[in-house]
Amino acid sequence: MTPPAWAARILTRCVSDAGAGSSAIPGDLAHEYRARRRSGGRLRADVWYVGQVAALGFPYAAVRAGRRIGALGAGLGLDIRAARRSLARTPALAAVAVLSLAFGTGLTAAAVALVDGIWFAPLPWPEAHRLVDLEDTHPVEVCPGCSPGTSLAAWREWGALPVFEATAAFRGGEAVLGDGDARRGVRVTEVTGDGFRLLGLHLAAGRGLTPSDRPGTVAVLRHDLWTSAFGGDPDIVGRTLRLGDGAAIVVGVLAAQARTLDRGQIFVPLEPARESGGYGAQDLWAVARLAEGVDVATAHRALDDFARARFAADPELEPGWSARVTPIRDVLVREVAQPAAAAALVATAALVLLLTTANLASLLVARVTERRHELAVRAALGGGRGAVARAAVVEAALLAGAGGLVALLVTSVAAEVLASRFAGDLPGWISIRADLRLAAAAAGVTVLTAGACGALPLVRALGGSGAARGAGGSRRGLRVHDGLLGLQVALGVVLVAGAFSAVRSFLRVADFDTLGHRWDGITSVVVDGDATGGSAAADGALQAAFVRHPAVQSATVARSLFLGTWGSSEAASPVRVVGAPEAVADRDVPRHSLAVGPGYFDLFGIPVRAGRGIEEGDGAGAPGALVASMAAARALWPGREPSDVVGEGVELADGEARHLFTVVGVVDDVVANPGSESRRPTPRLYTSLPQTPASLLAATPGSEPTIHLVLRGTPPGPGVWREVVGRVAPGAVVREVTTVEAGLRRWIRPAQITGLALAGLAGLAVFLLALGVYGTVRHRMAAARREVGIRLALGADGRRVATAVAGRPGRIVAAALAVGLILARLVHRFFPGSLPLGAGDIPLLGGVAVVVALVAALAAAGPLRRAARLDPAATLRTE
Amino acid sequence: MPRESVGELEYLILLAILALGTAATAPSVRRLLTDEGRRLTRGALYRALDRLGEKALIAWAADEGDGGGHVRRRYTVTATGRGVVRQRRETLERLWAGAAEALDA
Numbered sequence: 001m002t003p004p005a006w007a008a009r010i011l012t013r014c015v016s017d018a019g020a021g022s023s024a025i026p027g028d029l030a031h032e033y034r035a036r037r038r039s040g041g042r043l044r045a046d047v048w049y050v051g052q053v054a055a056l057g058f059p060y061a062a063v064r065a066g067r068r069i070g071a072l073g074a075g076l077g078l079d080i081r082a083a084r085r086s087l088a089r090t091p092a093l094a095a096v097a098v099l100s101l102a103f104g105t106g107l108t109a110a111a112v113a114l115v116d117g118i119w120f121a122p123l124p125w126p127e128a129h130r131l132v133d134l135e136d137t138h139p140v141e142v143c144p145g146c147s148p149g150t151s152l153a154a155w156r157e158w159g160a161l162p163v164f165e166a167t168a169a170f171r172g173g174e175a176v177l178g179d180g181d182a183r184r185g186v187r188v189t190e191v192t193g194d195g196f197r198l199l200g201l202h203l204a205a206g207r208g209l210t211p212s213d214r215p216g217t218v219a220v221l222r223h224d225l226w227t228s229a230f231g232g233d234p235d236i237v238g239r240t241l242r243l244g245d246g247a248a249i250v251v252g253v254l255a256a257q258a259r260t261l262d263r264g265q266i267f268v269p270l271e272p273a274r275e276s277g278g279y280g281a282q283d284l285w286a287v288a289r290l291a292e293g294v295d296v297a298t299a300h301r302a303l304d305d306f307a308r309a310r311f312a313a314d315p316e317l318e319p320g321w322s323a324r325v326t327p328i329r330d331v332l333v334r335e336v337a338q339p340a341a342a343a344a345l346v347a348t349a350a351l352v353l354l355l356t357t358a359n360l361a362s363l364l365v366a367r368v369t370e371r372r373h374e375l376a377v378r379a380a381l382g383g384g385r386g387a388v389a390r391a392a393v394v395e396a397a398l399l400a401g402a403g404g405l406v407a408l409l410v411t412s413v414a415a416e417v418l419a420s421r422f423a424g425d426l427p428g429w430i431s432i433r434a435d436l437r438l439a440a441a442a443a444g445v446t447v448l449t450a451g452a453c454g455a456l457p458l459v460r461a462l463g464g465s466g467a468a469r470g471a472g473g474s475r476r477g478l479r480v481h482d483g484l485l486g487l488q489v490a491l492g493v494v495l496v497a498g499a500f501s502a503v504r505s506f507l508r509v510a511d512f513d514t515l516g517h518r519w520d521g522i523t524s525v526v527v528d529g530d531a532t533g534g535s536a537a538a539d540g541a542l543q544a545a546f547v548r549h550p551a552v553q554s555a556t557v558a559r560s561l562f563l564g565t566w567g568s569s570e571a572a573s574p575v576r577v578v579g580a581p582e583a584v585a586d587r588d589v590p591r592h593s594l595a596v597g598p599g600y601f602d603l604f605g606i607p608v609r610a611g612r613g614i615e616e617g618d619g620a621g622a623p624g625a626l627v628a629s630m631a632a633a634r635a636l637w638p639g640r641e642p643s644d645v646v647g648e649g650v651e652l653a654d655g656e657a658r659h660l661f662t663v664v665g666v667v668d669d670v671v672a673n674p675g676s677e678s679r680r681p682t683p684r685l686y687t688s689l690p691q692t693p694a695s696l697l698a699a700t701p702g703s704e705p706t707i708h709l710v711l712r713g714t715p716p717g718p719g720v721w722r723e724v725v726g727r728v729a730p731g732a733v734v735r736e737v738t739t740v741e742a743g744l745r746r747w748i749r750p751a752q753i754t755g756l757a758l759a760g761l762a763g764l765a766v767f768l769l770a771l772g773v774y775g776t777v778r779h780r781m782a783a784a785r786r787e788v789g790i791r792l793a794l795g796a797d798g799r800r801v802a803t804a805v806a807g808r809p810g811r812i813v814a815a816a817l818a819v820g821l822i823l824a825r826l827v828h829r830f831f832p833g834s835l836p837l838g839a840g841d842i843p844l845l846g847g848v849a850v851v852v853a854l855v856a857a858l859a860a861a862g863p864l865r866r867a868a869r870l871d872p873a874a875t876l877r878t879e
Numbered sequence: 880m881p882r883e884s885v886g887e888l889e890y891l892i893l894l895a896i897l898a899l900g901t902a903a904t905a906p907s908v909r910r911l912l913t914d915e916g917r918r919l920t921r922g923a924l925y926r927a928l929d930r931l932g933e934k935a936l937i938a939w940a941a942d943e944g945d946g947g948g949h950v951r952r953r954y955t956v957t958a959t960g961r962g963v964v965r966q967r968r969e970t971l972e973r974l975w976a977g978a979a980e981a982l983d984a
Binding site for chain 2: 021022023024025027028030031032052055056059
């Protein structure tokens with residue numbers, strides 16, 4: 001329980017060569033930090049500690065710096081005290097500057113930390129830059145960018161190529177661990193012998209898998225499974241576990257920090273039973289380490305040439321197959337996010353940083369302009385330019401120091417929140433760590449740029465002579481300020497429009513009401529498919545047993561049914577329309593189909609457009625019933641009305657055997673993947689589950705029965721469903737009990753991460769914009785105080801005077817708004833869909849314009865109200 | 880005789896260190912003086928300790944206890960420091976002798 005390391009380091013440096021008292025500060029504060037953290041929590045303790053670093057450490061550092069720069073530093077202590085007093089008199093401005101800097105740079109650095117963690121941070125394996133993914137490819141892809149994996153036969157041959165130093169292959173799956181009541185589903189990764197060595201995985205106990213381990217004999221546990229399922233049993237190594245139908249001796253436990261490629265919980269040697277099959281058995285994930293001095297392109301050429309020749313010689317394989325080498329990071333990143341998301345976040349963060357800089361510069365200019373009289377007086381009293389400038393620089397530096405420190409705290413907390421919020425959803429290889437050097441650099445660049453803008457009017461104010469300094473400096477200050485305000489508003493519009501657009505896209509993705517089916521109040525019980533033997537009768541019995549449960553209103557059962565070929569869209573699918581000369585091409589077939597029990601469409605509220613759904617009568621012995629979705633009907637019978645399709649015949653092939661089904665109905669489309677923004681409906685054929693041959697289901701790996709339930713009242717716990725399943729199919733395991741809603745939320749998780757980050761940045765943009773406008777109007781008032789006083793003394797109406805003060809900023813905001821809207825459209829036009837900047841549609845841009853105008857009006861309201869209420873006599877006296 | 884002059888705050892800190900004995904750390908000194916009604920910021924306390932150290936009126940020893948990697952310091956008053964405290968006490972007692980009658984009158 002120690003203070004933030006970066007803050008402790010800063011403090012220690014500040015007081016490193018101080019006296020008997022001050023050098024004790026780090027130790028004393030560390031003690032008090034622990035007490036505060038125990039009583040008030042981490043965040044409070046962190047905030048307190050950072051405050052103490054600023055209050056106790058910075059003065060020492062400043063004085064020491066003053067001593068170092070000798071004569072120039074003489075009086076620096078006085079300047080610091082004067083600056084502190086001066087800022088204390090204008091707490092609002094100081095707070096605005098510090099917060100603006102802190103959140104602008106802090107959140108930007110956190111967003112960059114997220115991008116860095118996924119795309120750029122070193123991967124957690126030794127010499128990870130040499131790790132590559134090997135996969136079979138075909139010109140016609142199953143889906144854009146995806147690969148079927150590779151076969152064991154091919155992987156073995158590739159391992160002999162000299163461009164690779166070592167190779168390993170993995171296969172993910174699931175199994176039941178334990179027996180009796182302690183049974184639980186676990187993710188199992190089968191690994192070839194070199195897998196552990198290739199990834200350099202460290203172990204907490206025992207040993208890793210080696211090439212001499214025989215399949216089905218040994219297992220290595222992931223650290224979290226060891227702690228959750230076995231309570232961190234120190235004697236686990238050597239214990240025999242029941243795993244699926246067999247048993248395995250635990251030979252090792254991975255170290256907590258060991259990072260694997262996938263989320264497997266138990267690692268076992270690759271199963272020999274599946275080693276049969278030629279190049280077509282593409283179910284492995286192959287990884288290699290490039291030989292020393294070989295680059296990815298060279299390795300790719302070598303593998304491509306070799307694989308192309310080998311595959312072409314195999315008569316059972318479609319023509320066109322080859323293989324590719326891809327850097328491992330590209331493959332891993334593909335699983336979690338699109339590259340566009342990184343560009344989006346970085347571009348947005350850069351714009352936020354620019355907005356922060358403009359904001360801070362605007363405040364510093366306001367500050368200098370407000371102090372023009374004081375500067376003139378000091379200069380008139382003999383204060384040299386250097387001394388006067390130093391006082392102003394010290395003040396800016398104090399603001400920057402405080403802002404930078406809070407920025408570090410914001411970065412650190414935001415990165416931790418991001419990491420913990422998405423800990424369960426991100427693969428182990430991703431680590432989100434705040435790069436405080438980056439945050440400090442961002443704060444430094446911001447402060448330097450803003451300081452340069454702020455120094456401009458200062459230099460000019462000091463450059464004139466006599467009384468002209470004040471007025472001249474003021475006018476120049478106003479011009480700089482006008483430019484900054486325009487920049488802020490224009491940038492703000494582009495940013496807010498983009499963020500609104502991105503948030504709207506996210507909301508669209510998160511809107512499940514447009515998926516075409518019911519999703520609320522439905523519970524899914526997933527049962528281990530192998531345990532029921534893929535038997536339709538057993539699945540029907542399961543459905544019947546659930547229907548009888550008093551808590552259940554209705555229940556239906558479904559299994560996945562893959563109707564495509566694995567790998568080549570050019571091939572003929574197992575689907576044939578009766579009367580058509582040949583089978584439907586793989587690319588046109590509704591490949592992700594379902595075998596469903598009676599009542600499926602009612603339970604999910606999917607409207608039947610023509611004919612009927614699957615009913616009780618569609619059981620064994622009755623003619624095969626099939627329901628097509630609208631999209632599937634269009635694909636298989638182009639140009640036909642849904643009602644015309646009813647009665648058509650469809651043959652589903654299973655090797656040589658063909659199973660005839662008759663279309664009994666056409667139903668509305670549903671969206672199976674809510675994570676895609678396009679929300680394209682998924683073409684589907686629904687067969688009657690009791691009539692679907694087990695051999696057809698077996699062609700869909702992992703086609704376990706999912707029982708969907710609509711319940712009355714509060715759903716009972718998983719134990720109840722285990723008992724029901726246990727009665728009907730002893731030995732079957734309930735793999736998961738979840739709601740359909742939770743399942744949908746898993747799909748949209750990646751979009752949610754980006755959406756949340758962008759929403760945060762959008763909120764920040766609005767905040768910075770409000771601060772900027774507030775600072776500008778406040779500054780205007782300060783500059784026009786004398787004029788306002790005279791006008792009020794001459795009897796002018798307070799409201800009119802306030803309007804006059806706000807007139808010019810108002811016009812600038814309006815003009816910048818127009819420029820911003822044009823920019824927003826242009827950016828959107830040139831980078832459509834790739835950057836969350838700008839927007840294309842007029843209603844959204846109109847909304848953004850209203851929001852920005854409203855924010856500007858609200859920010860200006862306070863200072864203007866004060867302008868209208870000024871006491872003319874008092875104002876003129878102080879001037 | 881010690882000739883070092885100390886201000887009121889420094890004098891109070893010396894007294895607090897003597898009163899706290901082996902438990903005299905900066906936070907405990909601050910707590911004691913605050914309890915006695917003396918408003919004392921951390922910055923003022925550490926600067927006063929710096930001055931007392933420069934005048935060799937206090938010494939410190941590192942406490943390697945549970946500082947979480949940071950060394951905590953326990954202060955003691957040096958012989959010179961004790962002399963200064965005694966001298967200030969004698970001065971005050973002499974002044975009190977004259978002032979007491981006037982106060983009681």
